[in-house]
Amino acid sequence: MSKKYRSLWRATGLMLALIQPAMAAEKTEVLHWWTTEAQSKAVKVFADAFNAAGGQWVDNAIVNGDVAKPTGINRIVGGNPPTVMMMNAGKQFGELADAGLLRNLDDVGSAENWKQVLPADVLEAVSRDGHIYAVPVNLQTPNWLWYNKALFEKFKVQEPKTWEDFFAAADTFKAGGVIALAFGAQPWQQHQLFNGVLAGAGGRELYLSIFRDKKPEATETPEFKRVAEVYAKIRSYTDPGTPNRSFNEAASMVITGKAAMHIMGDWEKGEFSAAGWVAGKDYGCVLGLGEQNFLMDSNVFIMPKVSSEAASQSQALMAKIMLDKDVQVNFNNLKGSMPVRNDVDTSGLDACSKIGLEVLKDPSKQLAGPDWLAGADMLNSLADVVVQYWATPSQTPEEFAQKYAAVLEQFQD
């Protein structure tokens, strides 16, 4: 009989070996997708401060947010969560909170007096049913126009403030054989650009009636038509190599002087810094062509529910550290974004951040980012329409408006 068992073992032993789970370390694992040089230097600020305060930071950086996010979510749902995980503010983590998978941070919030020190919109964006579920760590806007100062001087072009200025400048560059606008036609970049146009050329009211109120009829307005036309017109100022180009590739076109301008979020500064560029000297920045709105976006960290008391305490500590005044300044300086606290020393910020901060002081220029107002599903469906519009020069603004409205129609609550 022993023979029988031996052969049985031979067959099943392998299966058993496969099922052995890998050992997971009981430390404070932080899952995020900040992996470029600038970003990881910024993350290190958090890590150092956390370790100095007695925590043990275990870095789990995943290159691509599209991979990292589902990985983390699956682990949370599967009951094997990271201790702390990066997220976008807004609706995205709502479903996790609703499912009772996230830790309520009200206790840390009230102890640290977040109500006073954080902008109301930001607090709103990290809350769900009046409870705080995420730690916002910065403020940024995706609708900066960055430009190569040397080229602007060479062609004697003035800094544009409106879309009309922009097109005039773009014509000059085009005529001079320089690519006017560096662009990467990846869906997220296309959608981000479009939303910038929506807020800048369409105006605050149109923007809110679409993302906040989800009104299909907003697409029938002349403002929307203008947005559609501006967006379509931008196409003619880009080069044929746009498909699938990443944002850093586009940034490098500005740096090398192949292209004059690039519309992108604050994180573009990381690329410029890496190339040794200085804000205001090598490159210039214009916030929100048109109405100069600040489309508030924020990176946040969520704390999944954990069973051990020690881990729970680490989470509280992490929340506290991330919003520490000094940490905020140091972190955002490196990250290229703005501190989310309104009571920190801003003297160390660069020229562009100062512009942003100035704009932020005016509540009428503050505009919640799309992520804060609408769910990912709706935004992605809109992005599909926008992407198709960009890729189909034969599509008229009217046709586009109809498709856009049809998506909004689907998401009436």
Add this chain to the structure above:
Amino acid sequence: MKQRPIRWSVYVGLMPAILIVVFAYLGTMIWTVGISFTDSRMLPAARFAGVNQYIRLFATDRWLTSIQNMVMFGVLMIGISLVLGFLLAVAIDQRVRAEGVLRTVILYPYAMSFIVTGLVWQWILNPTLGIEKTVRGWGFESFRFDWIVGQDTAIYCVVLAGVWHAAGLVMAIMLAGLRGIDPDLWKASRIDGIKPWRFYLHIVIPVLRPSFISATVLLSLGVVKLYDLVLVLTGGGPGFSSDVPAKFVMDYLFQRQNIGLATAAATTLLVTVLCVLTPWLYAEYFRRQTPKG
């Protein structure tokens, strides 16, 4: 009377397969189909939503485009690969010099992953880097070969890369088939004075029917699963003009966090494949099956 003993060891041997079928295939399949009838978004939820996801799915341009692309890719890639592969096999079968080298050269792409295939063709087809740039560098300034950035043409780039990858396999299968043809048939045809092209058309192709079927089955397996190639070659773009169903599902599952819609799409694929497959599998493996001693 003694009971008929159960041969446990047989079931122990089959246990991995049984577990895999029950849990990894059937279980997951049922789960996927089930979730497609809910309004799950980021998380699977048990809120029944009827066929809403399917209604939305078939109202989604991107899904319809991806289905259309899959069909187009399938027909073109299989068609061209079969024709090219067959012609290559016939040409090689004419006692050409350096046959071994030619065979090797034609087949090696099949050993490459779709990732490698996609990357290298992406470089070659990139207008600012590859063929277009090179030809312009030769002085033909107006030369255009920018299919990969064209809304209507990007899918042909996927077909091109697909044919490059698969034609060699068809050639190998066909060549084996040609070499298996009774040499007496050739002699008979020459005595009968049949022209070679007629002989190929009327005798060889019908004889090679099984080879054509095998090649078609093998290639069509790749069509439904087409994902990697599109991902690296065009990223589904420009826009979503070269999207395919597998990529659609993956995007909605992971990036878009719309599990309900993604599972509805996966279920649609599943049902389509089953409809095509079940009759064939039945005919192929079970109808003619006789009991074994």
Add this chain to the structure above:
Amino acid sequence: MSSVSLRNLKISFGAVNVLETLNLEVAEGEFIVLLGPSGCGKSTLLNAIAGLLDLTEGQVFIGGRNVTWAEPSERGIGMVFQSYALYPRLTVEGNLSFGLKMSGMPKAEIARRVADAARILQIEPLMKRQPAQLSGGQRQRVAIGRALVRNASVLLFDEPLSNLDAKLRTELRVEIKRLHKALGSTMIFVTHDQVEALTLADRIAVMHKGVIRQLASPKEIYQRPVDRFVASFVGSPQMNFLSGRIVRRDEALAFRLDGGGEIGLNGYDFTHPVSDGQVATLGIRPEQAQLQPSPQHTESLEPTFTIDEPMGPDTLLWGTLGGETFSLRTTSDHTPNLGTAMPIYVNPAQVSLFDAAGERL
């Protein structure tokens, strides 16, 4: 030496019944041949005895032990296959010892048994060779050897000779007969070759469509087949069948051929009562008729022969009788006139008569 007893055996594959309620008792040391055309169920029956097939119903006893659900290796049997089924990549020695090793037998005992079998089968010089290096006859010897080393009390043969050429087949046939005499073990031998069956068997079981049609000694099978199937299956060339009727003639029975002619049936051993005018078939084996009359060969018929086939010791004559094919085997040297009708003579006690359903009368 064990007896083998099959009781109410039934085997079906799905809806198809391969064996129908079959009973067979094989005595200790007996040589039984299962004979029948392909598809008659004889191999299925052998596999069932070996335990290689699951029974649908019924029981199998070997040596008085109920082995219905025992593993093949626990039944005390050895088996020889048509395709030899030698394990490739093992030497002859390896093939012979494979099963013994698997059962964990001590090495010395294995060596002794292998040596014995090799000696009996005269394959000692081949022990280090691989199956691929052996001739067909040598392979089959090794296959038999593999059955022998098991010291099995029952040996099963599944058409062991049909892959061999005619000369080897005869040689090995004799060898198996000698083996049976020497070992005295019970042997069950499946074949479709009637010569093997007639020469080897103590008893033959003629099978057809999953049923044993006749179980008897070779002599009885040949001379008194129980039905037309057995009569036609055994014997080469086939028995001549002539259709006609039983008639009463001068207070005795006679057989009147439809195609003309009549013979008296005096001396025929009827198994059933018959009636006047009953439709029947007359069976005459080619060697049961002769060209000259004798004291027993009294009844005559008049076929017309058209072809002669000299076969060495005897000659086959082919022709027709009343429109039906008729053949005759003769040792006579003088060739009859071909193409004209001529008388032949039969012994009524030797012929067979079958009723309309094919059963022996």
Add this chain to the structure above:
Amino acid sequence: MTTHHTSEGPSGPAPRRIGPARLGIYAFLLISALFFLLPLYVMLVTSVKPMAEIREGGLFALPSAVTFEPWIRAWSSACTGLDCRGISPGFWISVKILIPSVIASILIGAITGYALSFWRARGANLLFAALLLGAFLPYQVFIYPLVRIYSATGLFSTIYALVLTHVIFGLPVMTLLFRNYYAGIPIDLFKAARVDGGKFFSIFFRLMLPMSIPMLVVAVILQVTGIWNDFIMGLTFGGLANRPMTVQLTNLVAPTEGEIAYNVNMAATIMTAAVPLIIYFISGRWFVRGIAAGAVKG
């Protein structure tokens, strides 16, 4: 399906003197060969050019100054995000995934094929049908639930998850391969082994497996190339820690900052293709047989 040759060599009509038809055939073959070779040429040539030369001349020009520096960088120092260890970690991860996956999937496939071929088990046909379907169905049906199962069991992003996944999705073809192979083995051999006292596992390991060497070679080729070339499983289940080489390659070539180093990228691409290419070149005809055997036809 097989590549057996008649010993008489090419069976086509005998060549006539070099006529137009003959020239046409050679021209067709030559152009086709160029088409198939083009990508390999581009990769090889570009991978040994300095960047300056690529900027100038595009992809197709022959290098004027050959440099192996891109190869060295691609292997050991090219950056994926912050990680500047080249593609070599991906290579070793692929190897780590490959070896147990190939062994386990072939072994389990062979046992299953053997059981289905020789042993009449209840429900075997059903099992076989389910396996066949499994070979054809799109992975997208299975992937998400599997992600959840792996997450819940802590297997997610471990080597084990990938090995298990390759076993799961390799099983149908492996089973079919071995089932068909064993169907060609005389059933008498199996019967003889049973009379000789063989049990399920002892017959498999002591008789069938040693007899399966030709099929094992085919299966190894099929699985090594298939698993090495896998992308979607590695991407979905490998997580950060266990990205196979294909996934790492896509990350590596995704431009991070500044100019795209095409020479490094192409060197990395060649390295990723190297394992299946080497298998192809050394196994030759077996490779075709292996791939064709995967065609789910016996």
